[in-house]
Amino acid sequence: METEKNTAAETDVKGAAASGGGETAAAGGTPPQGTAKQEPAAKTYDQAYIDQLLADQKAATDAAVAEALKVAKMDEDSKATYEQEKAAKELADREAKIAARERKADALDILAKNDVPSEFVDILVGDTTEKTKANVAAFKGKFDAAVQAQVEKRLAGTTPKGGSGTSAMSEEEAMAAEIDKYL
Numbered sequence: 069m070e071t072e073k074n075t076a077a078e079t080d081v082k083g084a085a086a087s088g089g090g091e092t093a094a095a096g097g098t099p100p101q102g103t104a105k106q107e108p109a110a111k112t113y114d115q116a117y118i119d120q121l122l123a124d125q126k127a128a129t130d131a132a133v134a135e136a137l138k139v140a141k142m143d144e145d146s147k148a149t150y151e152q153e154k155a156a157k158e159l160a161d162r163e164a165k166i167a168a169r170e171r172k173a174d175a176l177d178i179l180a181k182n183d184v185p186s187e188f189v190d191i192l193v194g195d196t197t198e199k200t201k202a203n204v205a206a207f208k209g210k211f212d213a214a215v216q217a218q219v220e221k222r223l224a225g226t227t228p229k230g231g232s233g234t235s236a237m238s239e240e241e242a243m244a245a246e247i248d249k250y251l
Contacts, residue, residue: 168193175200182208 139147175193179186182204192207194200 171195171197171200175204178204184208184211 139150142150171193172189174197175189176186178197178201179189179192184192184204184207188207192200192203194203
């Protein structure tokens, strides 16, 4: 099982030894005295994680090779059409991402105007500004009602008994009570 695990610390040690850096890292010793910093715990990578990384890399490479072969087999007109379609698709994807960012920014403004925490922006952003406003309005009503219910629940209870009671006593009774307290 030990051969299946590789840690970042081991990789750092090997890299430091290969580059000629740091005696303590290459020797595996303790850091010099007087250093207050402690290195974070090494992250452990198991074989399954490494296998997944390799599989992802192989899939990306295979896709790139297939794409190159597909383009290589095309004639000039087909290549030009394919490149135009590819560029149009990339442009449409970029525009969609920009529009999503703009809707999110608009949603943040709407949330701020309605005193709704900005943590809810991803939940409330809609396809259009009007949809976002409707989502915020519906959420705000429910959110405020839930907050009010929790406040009332926590404030509910009995009124404390006792108190100073000085307003109910006359001045002479209050003075007598003070004297009795000291006697």
